[in-house]
Amino acid sequence: MIQSVIEKSGIPTVSVTMLREVTEKVKPPRALFVDTPLGYPLGRAHDPDLRKKIIGCALSLLYRRVDLPIIEEFPPVDVHA
């Protein structure tokens, strides 16, 4: 909901989501599904390289302007590895 309000104001947005089924209902414009447990939106603690990969993947969606809303998937992550 917050995302959609910001997008409507004219600023492009992208979110990460751990609950695809909720995102499919709320329908924000762009989301990256990260297959981690709730509480781990950007992967693993103390793993900046992984976080930056997820952030980079999410930010790349900002250029998607057709066929919105979209939910892309990030490869599975083991948060305790």
Added chain:
Amino acid sequence: MASISDLKLRYRILMRTYSYRTYGWRPGAVLEKPLSEARLAVVTTAAFHLPDQPAFDESVTGGDVSYRVIPKKTALDSLQIAHKSDAFDSSGIETDKNLALPLDDLADMAATGRIGSVSPRHFSFMGSIPSPGRLTSHSAPEVAGLLKEDGVDAVLLTPV
């Protein structure tokens, strides 16, 4: 995979029966410049707040729709977490706030030219707001206005 099916019964019932609302964002905004020139901000629902800011109030009926401004220069270790729930494992964001508010990562990405700059202000909400009316009518539009004041080109949102 995180799934509603994995949650405790009372959360499963809540999330499966909750009437999720949408907000009309169409046609959608467009990022008109390369990321290497774009100013980024983060909006999280991790309920982070600075030590001198009031905590979120979990007792508010319908949910606390207020937000906290988190300056770019904040020492992430100093952030406190106002909302913990047994619906999710908070140990990750307790040990590394970058998991939800990646200000260190964005600073690195700005330093290496992957993004243009990091906004001076970022925004923290609490999750679990079952009655989001005032969120969409007041708090979120306020934050959108502050993002515009800061010249933000794009926003990354990190629900927890």
